[in-house]
């Protein structure tokens with residue numbers, strides 16, 4: 001795998017093809033995966049697949065599975081691999097993913113990564129992993145000011161991205177909410193889960209045939225960071 005530490009220059013992706021890009025946004029909670037995904041969806045014209053959003057949708061449906069997911073999420077723990085793998089596999093069967101997609105928050109464990117690469121490699125996908133590197137203090141600061149629209153999922157931040165009208169979504173006027181798992185004690189659990197179960201995947205990606213870039217995601221405003229990501233991809237911008 002080609003590794004480009006903190007690199008921002010354009011690089012050729014072996015076998016890269018604009019129509020078959022599986023972009024994996026990887027990084028700790030608060031690294032900006034969701035925000036970047038939303039910008040990149042617009043620029044690349046491919047859908048975002050956020051396992052966090054899919055799991056929250058299951059909770060909203062109020063099913064028995066939804067209730068067990070809620071317990072895990074509220075404690076900052078990962079949901080079971082089997083469940084998440086199943087949700088992603090189903091989502092990837094939808095036709096809108098045929099031209100490429102952005103994975104946000106998946107894979108998060110070794111088992112998930114193996115299942116995903118097992119799906120992608122034989123089908124000829126180019127997986128590009130973008131690791132958003134952010135330090136711990138910045139993460140805590142970002143998450144503690146975070147608000148989300150329960151309707152459309154748009155993310156806001158009290159300091160870095162306030163809504164035009166305080167407490168209201170710019171897009172649909174819904175009242176913004178703090179996610180249950182954004183409370184500080186839960187954030188610490190989520191960071192522990194990241195360190196123990198997710199971070200080791202960086203080594204796994206380094207050993208695989210796919211492409212991994214590491215980008216410093218602490219300083220740049222979201223639009224600037226998105227340009228850096230786009231500059232790394234073997235795709236045409238829209």
Ligand code: ADP
Pocket residue numbers: 028029030033051052053055072073076077078079080081084104105106107108109112181190
């Ligand atoms: P963040 O990246 O900021 O933690 P997400 O919305 O991606 O936010 O995830 C929220 C929670 O959803 C996680 O703490 C975990 O409980 C669950 N979750 C999301 N994606 C996965 C996954 N791939 N595997 C297991 N659990 C997941």
